[in-house]
Amino acid sequence: MQTHLEKLIKAHRRWTEQGAVATYIPELSKQHPDLLGISVCQADGSQWHAGDWQAPFTIQSISKVVTFICVLLDNAYETLTETISVAPTADGFNSIVNLETKNEHRPLNAMINSGAIASIALVKGETMAAKYQRILQMMADMTGRDSLQVNEAVYQSEKRTGDRNRALAYYMKSTGIIQGEVEELLDAYFRLCSLEVTCKDIAVMAAVLACDGFAPLAGKTLFDAKTARIVKAVMTTCGMYDGSGEFAVDVGMPGKSGVGGGIMAVSPRNMGIGVMGPALDAKGNSLGGWKLLQSLSRDWDLNIF
Numbered sequence: 552m553q554t555h556l557e558k559l560i561k562a563h564r565r566w567t568e569q570g571a572v573a574t575y576i577p578e579l580s581k582q583h584p585d586l587l588g589i590s591v592c593q594a595d596g597s598q599w600h601a602g603d604w605q606a607p608f609t610i611q612s613i614s615k616v617v618t619f620i621c622v623l624l625d626n627a628y629e630t631l632t633e634t635i636s637v638a639p640t641a642d643g644f645n646s647i648v649n650l651e652t653k654n655e656h657r658p659l660n661a662m663i664n665s666g667a668i669a670s671i672a673l674v675k676g677e678t679m680a681a682k683y684q685r686i687l688q689m690m691a692d693m694t695g696r697d698s699l700q701v702n703e704a705v706y707q708s709e710k711r712t713g714d715r716n717r718a719l720a721y722y723m724k725s726t727g728i729i730q731g732e733v734e735e736l737l738d739a740y741f742r743l744c745s746l747e748v749t750c751k752d753i754a755v756m757a758a759v760l761a762c763d764g765f766a767p768l769a770g771k772t773l774f775d776a777k778t779a780r781i782v783k784a785v786m787t788t789c790g791m792y793d794g795s796g797e798f799a800v801d802v803g804m805p806g807k808s809g810v811g812g813g814i815m816a817v818s819p820r821n822m823g824i825g826v827m828g829p830a831l832d833a834k835g836n837s838l839g840g841w842k843l844l845q846s847l848s849r850d851w852d853l854n855i856f
């Protein structure tokens with residue numbers, strides 16, 4: 552396994568030259584585009600790593616999976632979908648247009664920015680700080696790390712320049728999807744996106760989903776199988792935004808990307824995989840990471856379809 556992962560990293564490094572690091576969050580433009588790493592965490596807890604798997608990056612939209620888990624645990628599914636649906640989109644992750652023209656003002660799904668921002672507000676907690684803590688604690692439980700840190704520079708950078716997200720949130724407040732203080736809510740969203748992780752962390756998180764809510768390293772159940780099933784279904788149809796259809800064909804696993812360059816992929820009842828490569832394609836998905844997963848899926852027969 553180790554030799555295979557190392558071989559794959561070597562063979563796929565060239566793809567990092569074709570993508571570009573995100574620049575719309577200025578601090579992310581400082582990332583090294585040539586990084587490429589992979590981690591695997593199997594259902595029995597064994598782990599394998601290769602390439603730049605220890606390089607830290609910000610979790611960005613992969614945090615949306617954790618927020619979605621919490622919001623599903625805290626709300627009845629039928630009620631939740633009155634506010635946030637589970638429909639895929641052919642638009643970008645920060646698209647505004649659907650909120651006005653489709654789906655009765657509801658965000659299409661929790662894997663895009665509008666849906667994640669609206670989800671945070673629906674997580675249990677008296678205050679926004681309590682809601683943030685609840686999501687952070689779930690992330691700590693899933694990664695097995697109590698010491699997750701916000702990358703302060705990325706957080707400040709996004710907070711300063713996050714006007715598109717501000718627009719989404721204020722629009723959703725105007726239509727009643729969001730109630731309460733918008734800036735506080737955005738602050739929690741920006742913080743969650745700025746948490747620093749490695750490939751290993753997201754592989755371990757994915758392994759929990761692979762095991763239907765059971766954390767193989769900690770040996771305890773974090774959430775129920777029904778929740779895991781909904782999350783994996785929505786990851787499969789929406790996790791790579793408007794690239795989700797192509798990802799389903801190329802890779803064939805529930806996946807979730809972030810503009811920090813990470814992609815987490817779930818091989819059900821088998822393993823969690825975390826890849827990172829900050830050079831992105833035009834839709835904001837790691838190009839090298841995608842190609843790595845495509846090859847791994849073929850080599851290890853991981854395509855669920």
Ligand SMILES: NC(=O)CC[C@H](N)C(=O)O
Binds near residue numbers: 613644709716811
């Ligand atoms: N696709 C992403 O990873 C987007 C997350 C980023 N923090 C944003 O809101 O724009």
